[in-house]
Amino acid sequence: MNDILPILLPILAALVVLGALIPVLMKTRKNITNYPGKRDANDPVVPGAGGGTLLEDRPAPVRERVSPDDANVTADVEGLETVEVPDDVAGLETVPVETPLPVAGRLIRLRERLVKSNNILGKGLLALLSADKIDENVWDEVEETLLLADLGTEPTLQLVDALRERVKVLGTRSPEQVKALLREELVKLVDPTMDRSLRVERHADKPAVVLVVGVNGVGKTTTVGKLARVLVAEDKDVLLGAADTFRAAAAEQLATWGQRVGVPTVKSDVDGADPASVAYEAVKAGIDQEVDVVMIDTAGRLQNKTGLMDELGKVKRVIEKLAEVDEVLLVLDATTGQNGLNQARVFAEVVNITGIVLTKLDGTAKGGIVVAIQKSLGVPVKLIGLGEGADDLAPFDAENFVDAILN
Template sequence: MNDILPIILSIVAALVVIGGLIPVLMKTRKNMTQFPGMRDENDPAVPSRGVGTLTEERPAATPERKAPAGVDVELLETRDALDDLAGLEVLPVETPLPVAGRLARLRERLAKSNSILGKGLLALLSSDNIDENVWDEVEETLLLADLGTEPTMQLVDALRERVKVLGSRTPEHVKELLREELIRLVDPTMDRSLRTQRHADKPAVVLVVGVNGVGKTTTVGKLARVLVAEDKDVLLGAADTFRAAAAEQLTTWGQRVGVPTVKSDVVGADPASVAYEAVKAGIEQEVDVVMIDTAGRLQNKVGLMDELSKVKRVIEKLAEVDEVLLVLDATTGQNGLNQARVFADVVNITGIVLTKLDGTAKGGIVVAIQKSLGVPVKLIGLGEGADDLAPFDAEGFVDALLN
């Protein structure tokens, strides 16, 4: 009996210790399930996202930043642990600037960045004696501004005729004459409205395309801000699946203005599938506009261009593609014109977005593209700011050149 007593006492002591640990373990498990980065993967109550699934990243309802439930941020001692929290970070929802305010600011920047074209022409045409040498300089100025050969000849011929008829020329007369001819060349009659009006039972669909490095993802994010400022419900589709950071970049743009993003978990996933799911989600959620961001592709790569055509065809199984916007870097000049021609053949471009127009004096590319394709420039970007994108206005553009 004396030998058995110590054994019994040991068992009782162990049971007491275990009984005390059970509440602690249960509390720890509860906290782990409150934070996805610390969940028990074997728990059947915890859904798995799987590999390659499409997920919809929705912005948080509140604009305030806060720690996830059940997690004490001060206890996280490593950078890896902080990285785990990044996916749950709540970004503040911003209010985009109204379109009218942007236009005035963009015109001021355009006037500074493109003064060589307008002011150079004004100086030449205000000369006391306009001889053939002056006309040669006018022609050279226009060509250097990427106006293109045909539009340049058209403008020079019109100016020659009007200067001859005008007789006496004050600087004011010359400026008005040049303004009228440039506006005629830029063509204010082209329809520059964005087709973003929701249909009776489906959202409007906007497909954004272009080569590498022109700023497509940023343009989609900025355009989302324009549409949100117009009180439209927007959904984004991250169909650029080849650049690892593209989907996260687009999601961040969306979160900043309260717009959800549909994306894939896997780099290199089928972009047509992502685009399809985004449009499907847009139809189910009855949003006004679905915008699809596509991967940058070289215009001379047949396979990549065929894939872009496939993305458009797959979308059209669900809804009409209302806008196909080609994003071009204004600083590329005539090379941008070559890009535009190839993309127009593949996906039927409906509008041009010119970025980095503040970084060039070659404002003539606006005219060259429109003359070549018969497609209007609909949006221009003049800066890196979130609201530095605005609708293109022919008269405002010319006035900025000449002021």
């Protein structure tokens, strides 16, 4: 017995300690499970809790479906699923409301980033055109520099011809003269006369509707969230529609963006729900709630998938049963070059694109893509994104863009 005691005593002591720790561990686990901000599904919703402006803060939107007997009902509307809009449209977790930066502050910061990422083009051109003697070899290098910057063949030839003529007239050139003429010709190409304003003014009895389209991976949902911040900073009342029902967690991602600035999101809790139904309900809720702008995020359409592109057309047609689509913004990744142009052309065949949003214009992007896209589609670049930050989206300005390249 005396031989066993030394072995039993440590075991008994360990059991006593473990017994004392179990209640503490259970309490800790309970605290982790019920972290601050988590709400049980059966708990009452507190309007605006944690920052999200909930739909139930306003008069409840009408849930009736359009009658099949209505003479205005088309096959598109008749085929819609009924999408239940959750009372707590922003989700279970609470997210603190943030105050977006004013537009002026974003423009200054984005211009600084643009200078760092795109001035290789400007400095290269200035160095070539400032040479004592400009011969055919120099012009070949100018042309190559522009093509490598994704300017496109036609705009490149147009710019080189204009520069040749002006350099010949100038004769002797100072660095200041070279920079001035290069700036003038680049500004002409980027075209400051294009209307780059966003059509986001509320109509007399309906909100402005913005449809955001683009392929997977270009930052489309993030762009919708960032644009919501821009509009909130301009004191607009915004509602988001999560019509990207195919990508896992896309609706939750959009709702979180909305919560950050107190913007409600209409979404379906059913995976793979009909995107047109969600878009329809979002616009309907926007009309009922008298908001200023409704923005619809769509699934990342693959341009070679005919069925998906047809569905995008259906989304737009269904929305137009309730309200006019004021803006169709195509989001493109600036680093994709000519592939981005091909995407743009296909989308233009399905929906009437009114503006381009260029994301990832920092890093490896080439500034010339702005010109190439506008020349190809005749559609202006309206917004640019230059980073991962929440406020790294700003209106595009032709002269500021060229100045950033040349400085």
